[in-house]
Amino acid sequence: MSDDVILRMENMVKTFPGVVANAGINLEVRRGEIHCLLGENGAGKTVLMSTLYGLYHADAGSIIYKGQPVQIRSPKDAIRQRIGMVHQHFMLVPTLTVAENLILGQYRYWQRLSQMERAKAEIRRLGEEFGLRIDPDAVVGRLSVGEQQRVEILKALYHGIDLLILDEPTAVLTPQETSQLLGFLRELADKGLTIIFITHKLEEVMQVSDRVTVLRDGKDVATLNTAETSPRELARLMVGRDVLMEMPERQGEPGEVVLAVQDLCVENERGLRVVDGVSFEVREREIVGIAGVAGNGQSELALALAGLMPIHSGEVRLNGQVLREWTPRQVSQLGLAHVPEDRHGMAIILPFSVSNNFVIHSFGDEPFSRHGFLNFSRIREYAQRLVREYDVRLVSVDDPISSLSGGNQQKVVVARELNREPRLLLVNQPTRGIDIGATEFVRQRILAQRDRGSAVLLISTELEEIFHLSDRILVMYEGKIVGEVPPDRSLLDKIGLMMAGHRAEA
Amino acid sequence: MSDSRSDILALAEERKALSVEAPASGLRRRWQVLLWSTLGPIAAILAAFVVSGLMLLVAGFDPLFAFATLLRGAFGDLRVISEVLLQATPLMLIGVGLAVAFRSNIWNIGAEGQFYAGAVLSTIAGIYLGMLPAVVLVPLVLVLGFVGGALWGVLAGWFKVRFGASEIVTTIMLNYVAIIGTGYLVTGPMIEQAGTYPQTAKVAEAARLYRFLPPTRLHIGFLLALVFAVIVYVLLFKTSTGYAIRAAGHNQTAARYAGIDVERTVLLAMGISGGAAGLAGAIQVSGLTFRLYQQISPGYGFTGIAVALLAGNHPLGVILSALLFGALRSGSEVMQISAKIPSVLVFVVQGLVILSVVSYGVYQMKLFGRLRVAKEG
Numbered sequence: 010m011s012d013d014v015i016l017r018m019e020n021m022v023k024t025f026p027g028v029v030a031n032a033g034i035n036l037e038v039r040r041g042e043i044h045c046l047l048g049e050n051g052a053g054k055t056v057l058m059s060t061l062y063g064l065y066h067a068d069a070g071s072i073i074y075k076g077q078p079v080q081i082r083s084p085k086d087a088i089r090q091r092i093g094m095v096h097q098h099f100m101l102v103p104t105l106t107v108a109e110n111l112i113l114g115q116y117r118y119w120q121r122l123s124q125m126e127r128a129k130a131e132i133r134r135l136g137e138e139f140g141l142r143i144d145p146d147a148v149v150g151r152l153s154v155g156e157q158q159r160v161e162i163l164k165a166l167y168h169g170i171d172l173l174i175l176d177e178p179t180a181v182l183t184p185q186e187t188s189q190l191l192g193f194l195r196e197l198a199d200k201g202l203t204i205i206f207i208t209h210k211l212e213e214v215m216q217v218s219d220r221v222t223v224l225r226d227g228k229d230v231a232t233l234n235t236a237e238t239s240p241r242e243l244a245r246l247m248v249g250r251d252v253l254m255e256m257p258e259r260q261g262e263p264g265e266v267v268l269a270v271q272d273l274c275v276e277n278e279r280g281l282r283v284v285d286g287v288s289f290e291v292r293e294r295e296i297v298g299i300a301g302v303a304g305n306g307q308s309e310l311a312l313a314l315a316g317l318m319p320i321h322s323g324e325v326r327l328n329g330q331v332l333r334e335w336t337p338r339q340v341s342q343l344g345l346a347h348v349p350e351d352r353h354g355m356a357i358i359l360p361f362s363v364s365n366n367f368v369i370h371s372f373g374d375e376p377f378s379r380h381g382f383l384n385f386s387r388i389r390e391y392a393q394r395l396v397r398e399y400d401v402r403l404v405s406v407d408d409p410i411s412s413l414s415g416g417n418q419q420k421v422v423v424a425r426e427l428n429r430e431p432r433l434l435l436v437n438q439p440t441r442g443i444d445i446g447a448t449e450f451v452r453q454r455i456l457a458q459r460d461r462g463s464a465v466l467l468i469s470t471e472l473e474e475i476f477h478l479s480d481r482i483l484v485m486y487e488g489k490i491v492g493e494v495p496p497d498r499s500l501l502d503k504i505g506l507m508m509a510g511h512r513a514e515a
Numbered sequence: 516m517s518d519s520r521s522d523i524l525a526l527a528e529e530r531k532a533l534s535v536e537a538p539a540s541g542l543r544r545r546w547q548v549l550l551w552s553t554l555g556p557i558a559a560i561l562a563a564f565v566v567s568g569l570m571l572l573v574a575g576f577d578p579l580f581a582f583a584t585l586l587r588g589a590f591g592d593l594r595v596i597s598e599v600l601l602q603a604t605p606l607m608l609i610g611v612g613l614a615v616a617f618r619s620n621i622w623n624i625g626a627e628g629q630f631y632a633g634a635v636l637s638t639i640a641g642i643y644l645g646m647l648p649a650v651v652l653v654p655l656v657l658v659l660g661f662v663g664g665a666l667w668g669v670l671a672g673w674f675k676v677r678f679g680a681s682e683i684v685t686t687i688m689l690n691y692v693a694i695i696g697t698g699y700l701v702t703g704p705m706i707e708q709a710g711t712y713p714q715t716a717k718v719a720e721a722a723r724l725y726r727f728l729p730p731t732r733l734h735i736g737f738l739l740a741l742v743f744a745v746i747v748y749v750l751l752f753k754t755s756t757g758y759a760i761r762a763a764g765h766n767q768t769a770a771r772y773a774g775i776d777v778e779r780t781v782l783l784a785m786g787i788s789g790g791a792a793g794l795a796g797a798i799q800v801s802g803l804t805f806r807l808y809q810q811i812s813p814g815y816g817f818t819g820i821a822v823a824l825l826a827g828n829h830p831l832g833v834i835l836s837a838l839l840f841g842a843l844r845s846g847s848e849v850m851q852i853s854a855k856i857p858s859v860l861v862f863v864v865q866g867l868v869i870l871s872v873v874s875y876g877v878y879q880m881k882l883f884g885r886l887r888v889a890k891e892g
């Protein structure tokens with residue numbers, strides 16, 4: 010029995026100033042299994058795996074890998090031990106090509122040329138073998154998120170590995186991409202690769218894993234065979250209570266029109282029409298959900314509404330005001346709050362402190378600034394209040410936001426935007442990367458915002474989320490709105506068809 | 516070309532990734548960081564001395580004597596020290612300005628040209644407005660210097676904002692324009708009355724800076740540079756304008772999203788960094804040379820880049836790194852003359868000192884994350 014244990018981490022301890030991220034974690038992973046790591050935001054999953062990958066150095070504990078105690082001091086050591094990792098936030102260089110990214114930092118200058126050819130051939134071979142087709146000469150920054158994910162996985166596989174760690178790989182994927190990825194992981198595991206998989210989505214755990222280890226507050230609370238457990242039990246282990254996903258009934262009826270979009274067209278930088286004649290309205294006290302497979306124009310629609318992408322033609326009316334060339338500042342003065350989908354790229358400034366990130370829109374206004382000077386104590390108080398309200402787990406609001414776990418960074422963004430008392434709340438993938446408890450909380454806050462009279466436009470690739478929150482659902486396909494449906498679960502199949510491009514029969 | 520550029524970008528990404536780690540909170544940790552960040556550079560300088568000493572030995576010189584003259588040339592007596600401070604003055608101003616540009620992620624390589632632009636404007640005022648009293652003329656000369664440099668900088672910023680032209684290219688080209696333009700002025704329209712040398716006449720007495728420590732040449736320009744560094748520090752870290760500049764520098768997309776006018780911050784950062792270099796030019800003319808000539812800057816604008824980077828683009832850090840560079844510059848001049856060390860070897864010594872301090876900086880970054888991260892406020 011014990012010789013099919015490939016990895017044993019014993020009593021792992023890792024502290025940061027003021028926090029114990031891992032407080033003595035034991036983890037045992039068997040050869041060829043898919044082992045899920047589950048836990049709330051800040052439970053210590055990323056830190057544990059980063060330690061295994063040599064990015065952090067444990068304060069105490071031992072790692073026994075393939076029967077030998079090992080010291081992993083850097084990712085290079087990890088690669089030498091045939092361990093690969095796909096990070097929660099991508100670590101690719103967007104300006105380089107796929108092949109260049111693969112060999113980056115691995116070889117001497119004079120070896121790069123020859124390695125480049127090998128890399129390209131290998132990318133094609135892996136692509137063939139696993140159906141992960143990707144152009145080795147494509148520039149990474151131009152790829153979709155799903156494709157970038159594949160590059161990350163290819164990068165890990167390229168070095169030849171026996172153990173693959175994936176930190177929330179599905180958080181940024183569409184349901185289609187997710188099921189593709191899960192199928193692919195199963196295939197890898199059947200070929201003998203061992204996989205450690207971090208996720209917040211219990212269905213994925215149930216679907217793909219052989220065993221699960223649940224972490225809570227930096228400790229392992231249980232390791233279970235997936236076949237012998239249930240989502241409910243896992244949720245209880247994770248959060249320490251039952252998570253009820255029942256949502257309150259809506260109070261009151263929709264009111265005046267807040268956002269009116271008429272024949273909106275948006276073109277991307279290559280001149281392609283990515284939003285193509287879209288018309289809809291969002292009223293006070295109403296949540297309109299936009300469903301669709303990622304990449305069908307939802308992102309661009311959101312950016313255009315937020316003033317971050319030029320409107321090609323058509324009319325957008327916010328609070329009755331028509332604006333053609335509006336800036337983010339103007340839209341936000343008209344009462345728009347926006348939770349963007351790209352957390353690291355747009356929503357936060359990583360090296361800035363948590364408190365500075367809370368005032369990203371309002372640092373120049375009273376009371377956070379006076380006569381041009383920042384009022385740090387006011388900013389800090391404000392941040393501390395929201396941190397308490399949203400249960401953001403951190404040591405100090407003065408620490409850089411980059412020291413927060415991914416889900417806690419997202420909570421900061423959501424708290425900041427919801428707290429602006431917007432007329433129109435534009436939320437794009439609001440619960441991406443946050444744990445089930447916090448997801449429930451954030452969803453309730455969005456509903457509460459609606460009941461306080463805001464108009465809410467919700468964009469999500471998770472149908473689950475759309476159904477939970479929306480009062481009306483619009484389906485987008487290839488830049489057009491192909492139909493509207495009520496949030497009735499019996500219509501799930503119909504929506505699925507519409508998302509795949511079948512028009513709603515009138 | 517494109518390959519080396521992508522290498523640089525890769526490196527920049529790597530730096531970013533590093534900067535993201537490990538906040539320095541906790542009192543004990545702060546002290547640790549402080550200790551390392553003071554002892555570290557000193558150790559680095561000593562290491563550089565050992566290595567370059569060996570090289571001097573191999574080349575047949577007495578390293579101890581050479582370093583003794585270097586130190587004497589940097590700290591020997593009041594006169595020598597004052598020369599160090601004078602050398603440090605333009606570097607400090609330029610370095611502080613560049614720190615602002617670099618922090619907003621703008622690669623201003625044009626401080627040299629901006630220095631000249633400032634020097635030209637202030638010389639014109641200093642010569643032709645000589646009838647004004649000193650209380651008016653001195654401030655006017657300084658302000659014009661700042662304005663000249665700022666305009667030169669904003670021009671490059673405008674090219675970037677309006678046409679998307681890389682500021683690296685435009686600022687370098689504007690360097691040539693300013694330097695050659697100065698050459699034209701001092702050999703043609705503005706050449707001194709006697710006309711023997713390619714230089715302008717001296718600026719009026721009333722345009723000259725007060726020398727507060729006679730018999731040394733130390734003038735109030737040095738104090739102005741210190742004050743300027745503090746002002747820029749406050750601007751960057753304590754004001755909403757500074758917040759916008761830093762935000763746009765770290766993440767332009769997020770800055771746009773936050774409603775910050777990114778174009779404005781580009782122009783502003785170029786204006787401040789150009790203005791600082793222009794002010795350095797004005798101070799050089801009105802405090803030291805009293806006239807303009809083609810070689811008035813021995814490359815201050817380029818050394819300033821190293822000064823800013825060594826200081827991690829922190830305005831207060833720039834004060835120290837400018838002093839280090841100033842000391843190296845004047846110390847090695849003396850080393851060259853009194854210890855008869857060939858200038859090539861002198862450059863090697865200088866280079867090694869800078870290199871080892873910089874590498875210590877990188878090492879320290881890996882150890883603690885950037886100190887700055889904690890200070891981002």
Ligand SMILES: Nc1ncnc2c1ncn2[C@@H]1O[C@H](COP(=O)(O)OP(=O)(O)OP(=O)(O)O)[C@@H](O)[C@H]1O
Pocket residue numbers: 025026028029030048049050051052053054055056057097402403404411412413414415416417442444536537538
């Ligand atoms: N570099 C760091 N500096 C300081 N604290 C850190 C650092 N990295 C993580 N932490 C802290 O360690 C704890 C565990 O973080 P970790 O990233 O492992 O959480 P996680 O389980 O991956 O959460 P999530 O699901 O949100 O990604 C958190 O409290 C976090 O704030």
Ligand SMILES: [Mg+2]
Pocket residue numbers: 054055056097176414415416
């Ligand atoms: Mg994590």
